[in-house]
Amino acid sequence: MGDPAGIGPEITVKALAHPEVYERCRPLIVGDLSVLQQAAKTVERVSGGEISVPGFREIWEPAQGEYRYGMADVLNEKLVDMEHLEIGKVSSMGGNAAFGYVEKVIGLAMEGKVDATVTNPLNKEALNLAGHHFAGHTEIYAHFTGTKHYTMMLVHQNLRVVHVSTHVSLREACDRVKKERVLEVIRIADQACRDMGIHTPRIGVAGLNPHCGENGLFGREELDEIVPAVCQAMREGIRAEGPVPPDTVFSRARGGMYDIVVAMYHDQGHIPLKVVGFVYNQEAGKWDTVEGVNITLGLPIIRTSVDHGTAYDQAGKGTAGELSLLNAIDYAARFAGRPGESKYAMQENAGE
Structure with missing residues (x-):
């Protein structure tokens, strides 16, 4: 309730x-x-x-x-x-x-x-x-x-997002972008899509830094942590792609290029989903729609949420x-x- x-x-x-x-x-x-x-x-x-x-x-x-x-x-x-x-x-x-x-x-x-x-x-x-x-x-x-190993998935229509980290500070979220965790979330995302009946999921993995770090110019997380995770996932037969610049990966997913996106932190994933799922009617002074589902993946039981x-x-x-x-x-x-x-x-x- x-x-x-x-x-x-x-x-x-x-x-x-x-x-x-x-x-x-x-x-x-x-x-x-x-x-x-x-x-x-x-x-x-x-x-x-x-x-x-x-x-x-x-x-x-x-x-x-x-x-x-x-x-x-x-x-x-x-x-x-x-x-x-x-x-x-x-x-x-x-x-x-x-x-x-x-x-x-x-x-x-x-x-x-x-x-x-x-x-x-x-x-x-x-x-x-x-x-x-x-x-x-x-x-x-x-x-x-x-x-111990779980992640949050948000869904609105064909836009699905899972998160490497959620309820931590932004500073700590950056520190949590590690190969092992990124790979873990990619695997969970792949399985979740299969559980929903998507037989060969296409997974877009977002970068952390602007322009995915520009080969280390704006940060090395992509080179040192995200790329190795994506490469390992591909060796396991998972159709992962990335890192994809975070300012375009969600538009690509919305357009059907990916079945799910791996976001690096809470707001990176939440903001785009809520932009499309939460629609405020300024003239009427109220929300026309507040849509979206929050699903916890990796649990031994099923949990979905508003x-x-x-x-x-x-x-x-x-x-x-x-x-x-x-x-x-x-x-x-x-x-x-x-x-x-x-x-x-x-x-x-x-x-x-």
């Missing part, structure tokens, strides 16, 4: 108002029933009844769920005191609740009780206020699954869009072995 003070509860309600979701999977909400009921009232009121918000059925084990449209099954964790919940505000209670939901779904997946997990946004400040000192979802999943934050400024208004969550649910179903067509399907198969 995500942070109870953010937009997660509202977009969860909106997503499960789509009957197509129930054709793709059996959705189970892990969160607080009281928060969801409040969110449902908000969404119904703001939509003027145009959105058919679901009712809720409290269960204690996934096997008890009925998974039928119109009555959402909820594992009620009871981590929120509604008298003290302030919508749109950072709080240790909100951070602790969001952490508790994530810990619960990881446990369910590790026990084989659910096939995939989908996360709504949490707030890192709230998380740390609650005493849970993680940089974000990815690190929580890695910790509780005992995973690619946006808690949006406290929109929370409680009933206006936040659910499209990114719908996309995340769709990808979770795909990775879980339900690859059928969906209303929310991405444009894929460029490398087939």
Whole structure:
């Protein structure tokens, strides 16, 4: 459900108002029933009844769920005191609740009780206020699954990006560009594309420095670390190319030249994807679309997520869009072995 003070509860309600979701999977909400009921009232009121918000059925084990449209099954964790919940505000209670939901779904997946997990946004400040000192979802999943080798993949339509590093300072990110890590991420990217049905993935590997360093003039990371990694990947039969100048590699991928891009650090990969996935309507004063999926690769379980934050400024208004969550649910179903067509399907198969 995500942070109870953010937009997660509202977009969860909106997503499960789509009957197509129930054709793709059996959705189970892990969160607080009281928060969801409040969110449902908000969404119904703001939509003027145009959105058919679901009712809720409290269960204690996934096997008890009925998974039928119109009555959402909820594992009620009871981590929120509604008298003290302030919508749109950072709080240790909100951070602790969001952490508790994530810990619960990881446990369910590790026990084989659910096939995939989908996360709504949490707030890192709230998380740390609650005493849970993680940089974000990815690190929580890695910790509780005992995973050492993982990476984040962002997806919007045919643009897919994986990262050599994510939640570290830019200075540290540069230091993390090492042959072994770059090669590891190339391998993970190749396997992820194959898991999505792209049989011969084409991988564009971004450079770190402007113009890929100009043969050492602007830095030697390309010569010393990235080129050796790409060469080793090619020897392994992976169709990797690079380093490609980071100011053009994403346009090439968007145009179909690559099925996935290996970015060297967080913002290098996030900015281009959000430029195409997040569209702000200046005239209307609102976001027309907030699309994109965040997928953690390398885990022993499936984890997909919305690619946006808690949006406290929109929370409680009933206006936040659910499209990114719908996309995340769709990808979770795909990775879980339900690859059928969906209303929310991405444009894929460029490398087939």
